[in-house]
Amino acid sequence: MPLEAIVKKAQKLMRSRRIERIGDGVYNVIGDHGTYTVVERMDGSVLCNCPGFARNRICSHSLAVMLLRGKARRV
Numbered sequence: 318m319p320l321e322a323i324v325k326k327a328q329k330l331m332r333s334r335r336i337e338r339i340g341d342g343v344y345n346v347i348g349d350h351g352t353y354t355v356v357e358r359m360d361g362s363v364l365c366n367c368p369g370f371a372r373n374r375i376c377s378h379s380l381a382v383m384l385l386r387g388k389a390r391r392v
């Protein structure tokens with residue numbers, strides 16, 4: 318998936334409030350194909366347990382959390 322599409326999806330996830338904080342730096346993101354867990358690490362980077370993140374080290378879920386936390390201002 319091109320980065321532009323990932324960004325659009327992340328913005329949609331954020332706007333439709335599909336991100337649920339379930340703990341300290343831990344979020345459930347309800348994606349189109351399932352609910353994934355996004356973890357925010359101490360250094361500010363985020364990890365997601367979806368297959369897309371495993372492949373590309375970026376996905377709409379992790380990006381949505383970054384947008385929510387205001388850590389992806391350039392996107």
Ligand SMILES: [Zn+2]
Nearest residue numbers: 365367376378
């Ligand atoms: Zn993901």
